[in-house]
Amino acid sequence: MKRRSLMKAAALSAVMGLTAGAALAQEEAEKKVIGVSIPSATHGFMGGLNWHAQDTIERMGKVYPNLEFVLATAGDSAKQVSDIEDMMATRNIDGLVVLPFESEPLTAPVAAVKEAGKFVTVVDRGLSQEGIEDLYVAGDNTAFGRVAGQYFRDNLEPGSKIVVLRGIPTTLDNERVEAFQAALEGSEIEILDMEHGNWNRDDAFTVMQDFLSKYPEINAVWAADDDMAIGVLEAIAAAGREEEMWVIGGAGMKEIVKRIMDGDPQLPVNVTYPPALISAAIEMTALNFVSNAPMTGRFIIGSQLITPENAEQFHFPDSPY
């Protein structure tokens, strides 16, 4: 599984290598419009994703003057559906890149776009009906949980106790946590407790404070997200129990990656779930219009372990995340 995703990622970079050549051939072609619809920047990870989306669109617009991009961000599913309908009705898009806010409500509207003969790329969260999209680009939630779980398994003594902070209750969160639990199965590591920190610093801080009151001994924390990791670290510091436990976040926030680079003992590693995956999706959709290579299929970008040794290559100082 891990091997296959790595191979896909390799194939992806190979395709991108073709980009420059294809661009020359398409100079005076007709204008194509690509709509990009993503959730708005309500928390750190989405903030990073928004930044990468804007960054990529700017870059693509320069490289391919005949491509035009329409970006819309939505705070909820209903707004996202309206955004997509507007793109169809008023901007006459030829392709759509969509990161569905929720799977169920977006399935029918995106299917309608597909039926109108447009090219559809779905990012990260799959639609509830298979076979609609031409291209699927996603992070690997199962791997995200599994990689973290394996690290806990390999680096904790048997009999160790850990606590887990979960995200906002969603399928995505369930997949991660189930994979994490599966990876720990059979080990002597005990999960003391799990609570929802909602991918929010303040909520994670509160939950961690209560965990610290409740459990006199905690050896490690899986915070599952770097925003939550920051709140957790602060709560641990306030209780003066920094020496007792380490914390694994997730998604590769630049501040956290920096601390891993610097060898912070409290933050040994991190698991990627890069917000940059939206860039790959936009780039591949663009290629579909400017090259003759068919850009269809499923591309799963695996989650990797960031260690002090390789942290440098995951550090994007310009990104807000």
Added chain:
Amino acid sequence: MTILALQDVSKSFGPIEVLHDVDLALEPGEVHALIGENGAGKSTIMKILGGFLDPTKGQVLLDGRQVIFGSGPEAEAAGVVVIHQEFNLASDLSVAANLFLGREIGGWRLDHAAMRKQTSELLERLHSPIAPETLIRDLSVPDRQMVEIGKALSRNARVLIMDEPSAVLTHREVGTLYEQIDRLRVEGVAILYCSHRLDEVAHLADRITVLRDGSVVRRAMRGELDEDSMAAAMVGRELQDFYPPKGQPSPEPALEVSGLSVPGRVRDVGFTLRKGEVLGIAGLVGSGRTELAEGLVGLRAASGEIRVNGQPVAISSLRDAFDAGLAYLTEDRKEAGLLLNKGLRENLTLATLERFGKFRLDTVAEDAALDKATGDFDIRAPRRDMVAGKLSGGNQQKLLLAKTMLPDPQIIIIDEPTRGIDVGTKSQIYAFIRNLSAEGRSVIVISSEMTEVIGLADRVLVMREGRLAGQVEGNAMTEDNIVRLAMGVAGEAA
């Protein structure tokens, strides 16, 4: 043939019996007036007849048979309709929608045309040319009352119970109301009419029942009782000195007003108020009386020159008016005068809190002020810590008067001093007002009750359509003269 009757009805709330063995019979085609002081039991009787209360003892008879109305709507279904003082209309709906509220014509789709047609037929019968699609909130108060009456008739009312219907109406509008009542009488409707206005009782009622302290003390047919004997029966004693004797105003002016205008309401009014004088202001509702007063004390934007004791003063807020020695008692006691859900103390001192402590409010001093006020103004409150809304109307008015007098004003403007108040309290308030003038203060009394203005004031100004129509004084202070001025019918003006 009696339609609705009470037989030996008593009603107790807890251990206290408020009605004692009351008999009352309503006949078709007859106006039956029910009079009595506040607290005499009128509203309890109305509630029992209207199905809102059950009698503790005795029975309600409908067409000679005992009935127990479980609720107001049940009584309505039997043809007994109560028109409350506070109208029961949805103000954002049209007249037609209100008339058919809860029994609309049409199935899933409303038949608006039919409802409009029936509404205009009904209103025509009442000689009220109101367009059925007008919204209630765009109607005048008497028109709303007409809609209420129409609503009652459209439900085939056989008994109509009216609670103080004329309290909200002007002189002319009362005339229309009387016509409607006459029409309903001819149609055979039985009407129970509750009112504080004895003149209209004498005019309207075919039969009068006088209540005192929960018992019927007098029954009479039309013409058997004049106003004085009605009042005497209600209070249980003779009211020879209903209005206090008039005073001797000094020639010195206390307040001089010239060229006062309130945009859209009052134009170019000028007058002089003398020290120790009670000056009446009469006129129809809408003639600008209240607006003139509110413009004077800074509650409305106004222009013009005001002098107090010869000195010009600029008044742009009620605070300025207080500083100049003016105070205003509003006609709208419940909505602008008192905080009904707050205690007596909070109400008394609300306008003058700065006198009770710079930073920390001195509740001891406030309590002392309340003690003094309850004594001075004879405020009868069962408990000191009760909320103002639980006081009777008369005691609320006395509390409001005490609140108005707390800044120690030299010039007091009192708008409708006795609206909705029983006879006994009325005469008390008249005495207070006269007392103020005897102390050398000056009082302006605005009133819709002609007899009140005449009985109380030393001089009467009459307003019409925002202007001063004239003034009457001494022997010329007659209802006839005032009405002529108020209506713009040719007559003598000063």
Added chain:
Amino acid sequence: MSKPDLHTLGPLVALVALIVLGALLNPAFLAPGNITNVLARSAFIGMIAVGMTFVITAGGLDLSVGSMAAFLAGIAIIAMNAALPGMGENWGTILVGMGVAVLGGLVAGYLNGALITKARIEPFIVTLGTMGIFRSLVTWLADGGTLSLDYGLRTLYRPVYYGGIGWITWPIITFAIVAFAGEWIMRHSRFGRHVEAIGSNDRVARYSAIDVNRIRLMTYMLLGLLVGLATVLYVPRLGSASGSTGVLWELEAIAAVIIGGTALKGGTGRVWGTVVGVLILSLIDNILNLADLVSPYLNGAIQGVIIVLAVVLQREKRIAEER
């Protein structure tokens, strides 16, 4: 008057019941550390809710406080980071940040109040608007990410949240002072009496020579000031602000005010009740975290049930009074 008033006692009884329940479920509940945690985290919402009590009592409403807190935290952080090169890593720089938060709060409150009293727009609409504006502004300032305070400044500033006198940390002390002052103002000052009068019937207030608009405006400014103060204590906790800071604080503050017995339609303000309401809300969260009573998915439902119950208890009392 002499008989105990269920209206005011109801929330207090609920609070005591929650404390007993918490202590029974987990002995760690009464540990000084946990008590400090709960009180300190109640402090932000608590101070905001005290201000909200005045606004609601005067017949108003402010939905913008959560976003306003996020925005104030954002500009305070930006101000401190900007002042750092010139002023250095010292308390002066932090005072600049505090000043920006508190003054910003006053200005934001003035903005809300002026739109409501001068432009005569419904408070719900005005503050719904400013809620969106503040939230967007902070997201924009943070470029969709997080605004972080310089590390050195954070270390210096940190004790303002975590330090204090023994177990009693500064947020708790500040909250207590705000609560006492709020109670005193509501009960014993002219301003408090005027606020209640306006909420009870603003026409009566106007006819009693009270400057209704001025008092209303002042309630919004007081609330803004307290949001600023809450921000001053919030920033050192995590040293950061983002688009997700203070989400739903407005509803928690309003819920605390209502649980405490203040009528949503105005007229009666109970600052003590509000403090109890805030503590109840924090305790529910704390106990649910400590005790594994129900699925964490149901935490929101438990809170909802308690809010509705608290209000139902008061309603019962009111109906009984009216009979």
